[in-house]
Amino acid sequence: MTEAGTAEAPTPDAPIVELRDVTRSFPGPPEVQALKSINLTVSAGEYVTIVGPSGSGKSTMLNLLGLLDRPSVGEYYLNGQLTTQLDENERAAVRATTIGFVFQAFHLMPHRTVLDNVLMPMLYSGVPRAEREDRAHDALRRVGLSHRLDFQPGTLSGGERQRVAVARAVVSTPRLLLADEPTGNLDQTTSGEVMELFEELNADGLTLVIITHDDAIAKRAPRTIRISDGRLSEVA
Ligand code: ADP
Numbered sequence: 001m002t003e004a005g006t007a008e009a010p011t012p013d014a015p016i017v018e019l020r021d022v023t024r025s026f027p028g029p030p031e032v033q034a035l036k037s038i039n040l041t042v043s044a045g046e047y048v049t050i051v052g053p054s055g056s057g058k059s060t061m062l063n064l065l066g067l068l069d070r071p072s073v074g075e076y077y078l079n080g081q082l083t084t085q086l087d088e089n090e091r092a093a094v095r096a097t098t099i100g101f102v103f104q105a106f107h108l109m110p111h112r113t114v115l116d117n118v119l120m121p122m123l124y125s126g127v128p129r130a131e132r133e134d135r136a137h138d139a140l141r142r143v144g145l146s147h148r149l150d151f152q153p154g155t156l157s158g159g160e161r162q163r164v165a166v167a168r169a170v171v172s173t174p175r176l177l178l179a180d181e182p183t184g185n186l187d188q189t190t191s192g193e194v195m196e197l198f199e200e201l202n203a204d205g206l207t208l209v210i211i212t213h214d215d216a217i218a219k220r221a222p223r224t225i226r227i228s229d230g231r232l233s234e235v236a
C-alpha cells in the first residue's frame with residue numbers, strides 16, 4: 001500500500017503521537033468542550049496510561065488519537081505526519097497500517113470464528129491469502145489461543161474474547177496500540193492477564209496508550225496521565 005498524505009511523509013525519528021493545542025468541542029446547545037487545548041507527546045516504545053473519571057474526555061481522546069474523529073482546533077501529528085489535513089480515505093489508510101484498537105466490549109464478529117476475526121483486518125491489505133493465514137496463526141499463538149481457532153466468540157470467556165481482540169489489533173503490525181477501558185468487562189484476575197499481555201507486546205517494542213478509569217490499572221505503566229474535565233496533567 002502506498003503511503004497516504006504525500007504532502008508530508010512520516011519521519012522515522014518523530015514522536016509517534018503529537019497533539020498540539022487540541023480542542024474538541026461538541027456543538028450544543030449547550031456546547032461541550034470535551035478536550036480543552038491539550039498537548040501530548042508519546043515517543044516510540046512508550047507505555048502510557050490515561051486515567052480519569054467517567055465523562056472526563058477519555059473516549060474523545062482515544063477517538064482523536066485513533067483518527068476516528070478530528071480535533072475542532074489544533075494539530076495532530078502521527079509518526080511525524082500532520083493528519084488533520086488528510087481526507088477520509090487517507091485517514092483510513094493511515095489508520096489501517098499504523099494503529100491497532102482494543103475496546104471494552106471486544107467488538108468481535110459474533111458469527112465468525114476466532115481465526116476469521118483475526119484475518120479480518122488483513123482482508124483488503126493486499127497481503128496474499130497464505131501469508132494472511134500465517135500472520136493470523138502467529139498472532140493467535142502470541143495471545144495463547146492457538147487451540148481456539150474454530151471457536152465462535154460467544155463460546156469463549158471474557159478474557160479469551162479480549163485476547164482475540166488483541167490478536168486482531170496486532171495482526172497488521174501497527175506502530176501504536178490504543179485501548180479504551182480494555183479491562184472494563186473483566187474480573188480482576190483476568191484483567192491482570194490481559195494487562196500482562198499488553199506489557200509483553202510493549203516489551204517487544206509496541207507503543208501502548210491505554211485508557212482506564214481504574215487507578216490500579218493506570219499505575220502499572222511507567223507514565224500515567226490524568227484527564228480531568230478535558231484537561232491533561234502528568235502524574236509524577
Ligand atoms: P469518558 O470516556 O471519559 O467517559 P467522553 O470522552 O466519552 O468521556 O465524554 C467527554 C464529554 O464529552 C462528556 O461530557 C460527554 O457527554 C461529551 N461528549 C462525548 N461525545 C459526545 C458527542 N458525540 N456529542 C456531544 N457530547 C459528547
Ligand code: MG
Pocket residue numbers: 058059060
Ligand atoms: Mg469512555
